[in-house]
Amino acid sequence: MQRWWSILFVVLICCGDSKETRVQRFLIQGNDQVRKGNYEEAIGFFRAAVELDSCFADAWNNLGSVYYRQQNYPHALESYDRAISCAPDYIDALFNRAITYYELKQYYSALRDLDRVAQTFPDTMALHFARGLVYTQMRDYDHALQSFRKALRKDSDNAEIIVNIGTIQYYKKEFDSARHYMAEAITIDSTEANAYNTLALLDAEQGNYDAAMEHINKALSLERNAAYFLNNRGYIHLLKGDLDKALEDIDESIMRDPYNAWAYRNKGLYHLKRGEYDDAVRLLTRAVAREALVEKAYYYLGEAYQLSGDKAKACDAYRQAVKLGEMEEGELRRRCR
Numbered sequence: 152m153q154r155w156w157s158i159l160f161v162v163l164i165c166c167g168d169s170k171e172t173r174v175q176r177f178l179i180q181g182n183d184q185v186r187k188g189n190y191e192e193a194i195g196f197f198r199a200a201v202e203l204d205s206c207f208a209d210a211w212n213n214l215g216s217v218y219y220r221q222q223n224y225p226h227a228l229e230s231y232d233r234a235i236s237c238a239p240d241y242i243d244a245l246f247n248r249a250i251t252y253y254e255l256k257q258y259y260s261a262l263r264d265l266d267r268v269a270q271t272f273p274d275t276m277a278l279h280f281a282r283g284l285v286y287t288q289m290r291d292y293d294h295a296l297q298s299f300r301k302a303l304r305k306d307s308d309n310a311e312i313i314v315n316i317g318t319i320q321y322y323k324k325e326f327d328s329a330r331h332y333m334a335e336a337i338t339i340d341s342t343e344a345n346a347y348n349t350l351a352l353l354d355a356e357q358g359n360y361d362a363a364m365e366h367i368n369k370a371l372s373l374e375r376n377a378a379y380f381l382n383n384r385g386y387i388h389l390l391k392g393d394l395d396k397a398l399e400d401i402d403e404s405i406m407r408d409p410y411n412a413w414a415y416r417n418k419g420l421y422h423l424k425r426g427e428y429d430d431a432v433r434l435l436t437r438a439v440a441r442e443a444l445v446e447k448a449y450y451y452l453g454e455a456y457q458l459s460g461d462k463a464k465a466c467d468a469y470r471q472a473v474k475l476g477e478m479e480e481g482e483l484r485r486r487c488r
Contacts, residue, residue, distance in 0.1 A: 206237035212244040276305035310340035344373035378408035412441035428459035
């Protein structure tokens, strides 16, 4: 699911004594380097600012935002923490820290910061959208839908919000509704790649593999470097039985984004289909270790253990699959008597 938000940078120009003037100059120079895409230079200026004033919250916030853009989320979090410790009601830093918690999969912490933002700005599109994304990762789909719909009321022509609503419907297995939202999003913005990606997943779920391939290729034509789309194409190849093509796409996806747990799930499924159960267990275990909520990862892990002859571990994995709604309780009882 595509993310939507803006990391907030601050530009301040004011008068003061010599130290204050230098601090502000470093802030302005850092922001200028950010606009030019020179992130290391920007970090140098922001750090120079906080060396002069260790509680200069704006510089800490902007430093965190640079680290965030570099996907260095632990350092981003540390910088936002410093900004908020200096200015506890700093809304921009609270919002930025919330989305950093989201990236770090610390979802309850993200919601706590968003609740603090809501105390000052209770009804903004960005707030509702961010909450929707967090709830989605928590698989709290009802609250996710509520949040996205609130966001949509603030921006009714936003195709990205509509795609996220439709994606939730896909997760809830409400496929007709999901297709409706994807069609609406494409009507608003025919270049919304995530709509085609979700249509591909819908097609694959319903066994329409040729249509799925057409839609995922459309998504990739719009965002050629999207590792997530490439991984999904690999998954469709798996479902079609084209294992060599699947492996090529999945490996390329992992090379582009080595942190995507879904890609490790798919590579585990590839080895499962080839009867290479030890490799399947290794990769599926890696997938759930990275992200516990990867769809059907525990189910496939149970299959790999079962086929390798380790019934006890298979049943442990199946129990997790039942908790996540990926397997029926009756099937668990049948397999794990």
